[in-house]
Amino acid sequence: MNMCPKCGRESKGVCLECFLEAHPLEAGEVKVLSCACGRLRHRDRWDARLEDIGKYVEKGLKAPFEVTLKSVRVAPVLEGSNLALDIAVEGVYKGEPFKRTITGAAKVQKTTCPTCSRKSGGYFEAVLQFRCPLPELPLDERQIAKVEKSDGGLDYYLLSNNYARGYASQLSRKGYAVKSSNKAFSMRDGQSVYRIYYSIKKV
Numbered sequence: 001m002n003m004c005p006k007c008g009r010e011s012k013g014v015c016l017e018c019f020l021e022a023h024p025l026e027a028g029e030v031k032v033l034s035c036a037c038g039r040l041r042h043r044d045r046w047d048a049r050l051e052d053i054g055k056y057v058e059k060g061l062k063a064p065f066e067v068t069l070k071s072v073r074v075a076p077v078l079e080g081s082n083l084a085l086d087i088a089v090e091g092v093y094k095g096e097p098f099k100r101t102i103t104g105a106a107k108v109q110k111t112t113c114p115t116c117s118r119k120s121g122g123y124f125e126a127v128l129q130f131r132c133p134l135p136e137l138p139l140d141e142r143q144i145a146k147v148e149k150s151d152g153g154l155d156y157y158l159l160s161n162n163y164a165r166g167y168a169s170q171l172s173r174k175g176y177a178v179k180s181s182n183k184a185f186s187m188r189d190g191q192s193v194y195r196i197y198y199s200i201k202k203v
Contacts, residue, residue, distance in 0.1 A: 004018055006018040012094060019066065024102075030053065030083065030085070033109050036116065040078075041113070067091050070090045070097075087102045089101070115159060118159050119146075125158065126198065127198065128158065128168065130156070137174070139167065164198060168198045176200055179199045180199075
């Protein structure tokens with residue numbers, strides 16, 4: 001009978017338990033930034049989803065040469081300032097299939113995302129001037145820097161003119177009367193930078 005030289009279990013050489021104790025499966029380092037608005041940053045990309053982080057951990061799981069990984073499934077759970085990782089592993093060691101669940105964790109560092117930073121600094125690129133009841137087409141809350149009452153309606157200050165232009169274009173196709181104007185507010189590389197104002201009325 002072959003026995004494990006470390007624990008005496010029946011095994012062809014070092015048994016699975018002793019081998020994994022000496023050479024544990026390890027998740028790679030995970031760095032996550034979190035903003036108070038709920039957005040996550042992972043690998044220099046904001047709006048990362050927990051599923052994306054899980055897939056990254058799956059690909060980065062480190063296993064010793066003697067182990068062949070057959071399946072890795074990660075369930076990331078955000079718990080306050082910590083990201084818990086439950087990792088279900090299926091593999092083969094010396095022809096012996098095995099299943100293991102290992103745990104990992106990543107510290108979530110609090111920071112401010114670019115969108116919230118712009119909002120707190122009063123930054124905006126465009127204004128939607130609604131001079132009619134608000135349309136049913138919803139606005140992305142993350143794009144709204146502030147909302148002010150104005151004569152005849154509401155003014156929505158938006159962070160991105162590209163977003164504002166696309167939104168105004170959709171309203172125009174729905175039959176709204178949309179007119180745009182611009183006002184210079186700064187200089188960049190010797191060129192004037194403009195804020196765009198979209199007047200929106202119901203025809």
